[in-house]
Amino acid sequence: MDSRYIRQTQLKDFGPKAQEKLANSKVLVVGLGGLGIPVLQYLNAMGVGTIGLMDQDAVELHNLQRQVLYTEKDLGRMKLEVVHEKLTHQNSQTQFVLHDSFLVKSNALEVIKDYDVVIDATDNFPTRYLINDACVVLNKPFIYGALHGFEGHVSVFNYKDGPTYRCLYPDMPGDEEVPNCNENGVLGVVPGIIGTLQALETVKVLAEIGDVLSGKLLVFDGLNHQFAKIAFKTKVENKAIKELQESYDISDCDIVPTIDPESFLSVRKKDGQYLLIDVRTTQEFEENHLEDAINVPLDQIDSCASVLEKKNTVYVICQSGKRSKLAVKKLQAGFHNVSFYHISGGMNKMTSLCP
Amino acid sequence: MTILLFGITKDIVGSPTLSVPTSNISGKKVPNTVKELKTYLGKNYPELNKLSSLAVAVNNSYAEDDTIINSYDEIALIPPVSGG
Incomplete structure (x- = not known):
């Protein structure tokens, strides 16, 4: 050796x-x-x-x-x-x-x-x-x-x-x-x-x-x-496990409308009639955020009725795409006349696309 | 008795330890088993009830719901963590 x-x-x-x-x-x-x-x-x-x-x-x-x-x-x-x-x-x-x-x-x-x-x-x-x-x-x-x-x-x-x-x-x-x-x-x-x-x-x-x-x-x-x-x-x-489970995805049974960051960026260029909500904490928001985003932290999402007024389409973003998914689930339950989308990959993805 | 808190339980309670009464001077029931302890904590901190898999260690051993607890036992709440 x-x-x-x-x-x-x-x-x-x-x-x-x-x-x-x-x-x-x-x-x-x-x-x-x-x-x-x-x-x-x-x-x-x-x-x-x-x-x-x-x-x-x-x-x-x-x-x-x-x-x-x-x-x-x-x-x-x-x-x-x-x-x-x-x-x-x-x-x-x-x-x-x-x-x-x-x-x-x-x-x-x-x-x-x-x-x-x-x-x-x-x-x-x-x-x-x-x-x-x-x-x-x-x-x-x-x-x-x-x-x-x-x-x-x-x-x-x-x-x-x-x-x-x-x-x-x-x-x-x-x-x-x-x-x-x-x-x-x-x-x-x-x-x-x-x-x-x-x-x-x-x-x-x-x-x-x-x-x-x-x-x-x-x-x-x-x-x-x-x-x-x-x-x-x-x-x-x-x-005694002999085979894998049917699924290992936590949210398999919840279908949350999703948009990828690239598509969001192109929609954003064309159409000004949307609302973009950033559901991260105020501190995270202050560090970096998209310029057209408004901040409603996830724990306050239930009280955001006023900002949704007259909006048909609302995009929701967070850091990784986990909290935005939860936020969309909650928002969908409360506001039936608005289309909500969560942005997959969140700010992590977004910042790599437009640094 | 003092309970050591780890992971998200520390964040929920807002402190690394938590004191639980062990004598019933006030007439309230004091927890005698792990299950009663979980119920007691859940009443005071409802967020803890959301944790589906919460390990409780009594004297550095994983405890089942029916494990008896005493005032001199060292108890810790150890929730799963996922970060990498």
Whole structure:
């Protein structure tokens, strides 16, 4: 063995055998964002033989405060391409498998079946539950990490007889219950900490060393610097999943009229008779907004009857497209004579179209 | 007893901890199980009732609804988080 990995192979509890296990391992990283980046940089540096990369997003300016592999030069490029390029420079011995798509019900089993371990580095509940169920069906462990503001969670699910994500949180939260990073925000360094812990657990699982964080949820609070470890047990019914659910989309049954940002921009040029409501908080609105937008924060949407007067068409925008969807649902219920549309992708998409 | 709050529960309550009475001097029923605690908290903070999957930890272990709680127990509300 070359000297590349000597600093870890010289460890009594790791050694050349563990290194060989890493080299023979196949790991899939779902999501090339705040969690995926630190996971990948370490797994690639440490010599994991095959790494699958999966994402279909482009690098955006608001990614840079936490997704530290990307630079200003990468803005607008596909994350998959940028990560592949940089990780190849970091370690030319690694085999990369590129999955140019998001993980969805129709591809999950097919993609995951070829890997030993899956890293859940996603940013939404539907994909987390999909990863869980697919890993249970295929009998693969997965390394879970998730964030909320200054806090983070880490655990290893479905490891041997150990519990799954559903043993901790049986049902997927609804659309209105828990905000994501787009709405709630996240301090840049927190995904670095959580993702690095995911990388550590991945290496332990692959190299079969130490005490794997299975049956325990690590809860980190960065503001007070607390680590809590919560023990939880396997519920047999959650290990018995044999196939994926019909659907993992939270709002499958609600049809909300949607317009994409490109179409909105062309409508906006032609027709001046619309109203554009921005449902983000006053603070977000003050930071940036479209010039023709008026601000009605989501929690005050019920009291916006006055601004709707004599309007036939109303477009609703937020940061990511989640709150605007909720707002349209509420508005539709209250005002039947107005056509409401939510703008998909929200300001995130809009600012990349017209910076 | 003091309850530690994480994730969205911290945002709903507006504080990282919450104090729950453990003696019934006032004549009000005090929560004796995890389920009663959830009901008690839901009455004071209705937003908490919206959370479909809320993990409650008693002394660092995941607790079921029928788990008995005492004033000296360390209790935490740990809702799911989704960010990445």
